[in-house]
Amino acid sequence: MTDDRMALLEALQKADDGNFLRSLAETVLQILMEADVEGLIGAGRYERSGERSTWRNGYRDRSLDTRLGQLNLRIPKLRTGSYFPPFLEARKTTEKALVSVIQEAWIAGVSTRKVDDLVQAMGLSGISKSQVSKLCKEIDERVGAFLKRPLEGNWPYLWLDATYLKVREGGRIVSVAAIIAVAANRDGRREIVGLHIGPSEAETFWATFLKDLVRRGLRGVKLVISDAHEGLKAAIQRVIGATWQRCRVGLLRKSSARDSLRVVGLGGGPCWARRGASNTSSSSA
Template sequence: MALSQSDLLRLMESLRTADGIELIRAVAQRMLQELIEAEATARIGAEPGEHSDARTTWRNGHRDKTLTTQAGDLELAIPKVRTGSFFPSLLERRRRIDQALYAVIMEAYVLGVSTRSVDDLVKALGADTGISKSEVSRICADLDEQLTAFRDRPLGHTRFPYVYLDATYCKARVNHQIVSRAVVVATGITEDGGREVLGLMVGDSETEMFWTEFLRSLRERGLTGVRLVIGDRHSGLVKAIRKVMLGAAYQRCRVH
């Protein structure tokens, strides 16, 4: 399943405004660091510690660099070489990478696309060498562990008296067809006013069964203390709230 650029950016913005920005920041930092290391390997001609006739120089540690983006400061490590110099093409001055970087992250990490598409996106960022299929697969496999940990993390560390539920529809490619898919998001409000993205799920539509499955997954992860659920008046959502969120009041969102 692959979303369009506009759909990806809209979904990213909804996560960013719901304090999901920390996840994007961590993933962006990890992805960018991997791209820097891959470009250094291509420049040197060998992996760290690898014996190769194609090697042109040797690594000589790293130097720290802070990259300021809309997702926050990214702490990066730039490889140093013994002879010559190396500076990642992605970080060249006057190159704006935020929007393209987020597109790479959302495509390759959250939703998953082909390795060829990721290579095209990396080149769009300004990395002339691109990235190999095996490197893309390795990076995405590592990042998938972080996403799984975020989606399955326990929610019993604090109480969320207020929970906002909403859905957006995005065009996606499923089995070689472009179809509309529902992306549902739950945002919790703590007793002291803090916000946290509790979870998200992708389905065919906002049926009662789909919403019920999503809400039960939140309960199973430890969501407790909910006193008020805010959402639209979709019949499937309302029925699921009454079935799963026992003891919690329901209020229609004023925006809707």
Template sequence: MVEVQSMTVADVVARAADGSLDEFLKNAVAFFVRELMEAEICAEIGAEIGAARGQVAPESRETHRNGYRPRGWETRVGEIELLVPRKRSGTAYFPSFLEARRPAEQAIFAVVMEAYVNGVSTRKVDRLVEQLGVHGMTKDRVSAICRGLDERVEAFRNRPLEGNYPYLWLDAKHVKVRDQGRVVSKAVVVAYAVHESGVREVLGLDVGEVETGSFWVEFLRGLKRRGLAGVKLCITDQHEGLKQAVARVLGVPWQRCTVHFARDMGAHVRRDQRGMLSAALREIFQAEHGDQARARVGQVLEKLASTAPKVCELLEAAEEDLIGFYAFPKEHWPKIRSTNPLERVNKEIGRRSDVVGIFPNDAAVIRLCGALLLEQNDEWLVSRRYLSAESLATVLAKPEPVDRTVEELPVAA
């Protein structure tokens, strides 16, 4: 300890010259944080019992020291093995200089490290590793980090679904994944829903080679095996294979996202016509009831027949899929006529995946997205209800269509 306190500038220069300065700095940092932790836990225990270290507590002690727990700490001078003091009771001690990573932050750290140690990192990942100050990262260490996250994410993805989920949203985002030496685009598909209690939940997550109808069929079957029930409306963007999968597996009405439809129609008119088109479509989606919406569709078709024939063709074909939400309670309309309520979550997934750039494998995609969605799900469970349970009860009471044809899934043993 004396050597740490009494080194001269000449000593530091000499250590730098013979290559031993790094080890000296590592030992100095370890010494400093060890003393800091001892001071912090003494202060915590003293505050809890009303006496400083070495003093007699005015009353019986409510807590004592209880040994140490090892914890690795990555620093710019290398990994330091900390011995974090423990208390027998009360609030657990956590060093002030450490930051407790949330699951999503742990996941992005793990994904970056996995890409790095497997030699498939991009320049972006190399810069992140440098900024994180991580040294000596091995495949075994990365595997250990990933294993803990994967267990949590898998438990979340495969948990039983209990109760009814009247509204179901399905969404997909494409990411770049390294697969057998090639970089390919894969679809991250996510299922969200509103539970009968009015709370939103993330129900499922998976990665597919391509966003095909067969993939969606298997994804929806997996949700049903886990207990998905009571779905009355499925809201998604346009995808013919997905629409067919919803009809085949769930047998419920399909609501096409009105926001994405209006955005897509802008590509079929001149720039100076887009404002007029947007206003016309908005009138359809903000009608007082379904019959009025159908009447407005007719008016728009008549008005745009000569100037935007392609828009008229697409609107006429999609009419029933676009205004299906009018069959449900009016207070639900703003939230079930599009996938916009999920935009913030989708943007967050995009922001995190953009940081990585190219994922090393499918498991890394699920790890990062799953950790982020797990956090979002926990936030939704304790936040204000998305829809009232009373209004959802009226939706669940709606009779099933008599001509519905849904495949029968085998009962799990």
């Protein structure tokens, strides 16, 4: 996992208190446990099979502390024998593999290879290729649904930023821009409202991104906070038409990249990653 991708994941986690990321991680681990138990039992849920060795017998709750927060898991119980997920013992290796899958899902869509790596790190042996594919589909659908969900109510404040990542395309490594939007509603609650990957921060790309936010229901924007990228500023004026304010972190980056990393607390993460209104300056130029 590269430092720039980890910085993006941490920034996403801070943007909405990590609620969606925790939920996604819980889903991934739950599906993997269910698949592992199916292999141990020799049959799926409610399936009639002469190969069945035992039956399910409810669940027991167990929490798992990770860098994504505390995950609440439901460990399957068996009528005869017992089941204990091996990944609860080898936590460090498991957590690294899990975080790798989650961050990959945000950036380029999760791959079966990444999930295979996760399964091996977790010490799970009863999971088939078809179950791995099913999990990949579940992760991609959940991330896609979150990023395409309708936006309801008014969002007076909108933060926009981009961070550059290295991704593999056509067998080679290229640099792409991860475009991120975080909005705050009238109650002060912040949410990630958009994330998209593109080749650069050109005005046309920003405009397309902002138009999609509007189409999904983004309204009531009074103030947009971002850096002073000319293409972004033009797109904000053309699509949103709200007051623009320059992000203080953007100014810090220009004056001293190293000092700005200390201020933000991330490896070059977006300007809205720090909590509080002090992230923006009163300057509009």
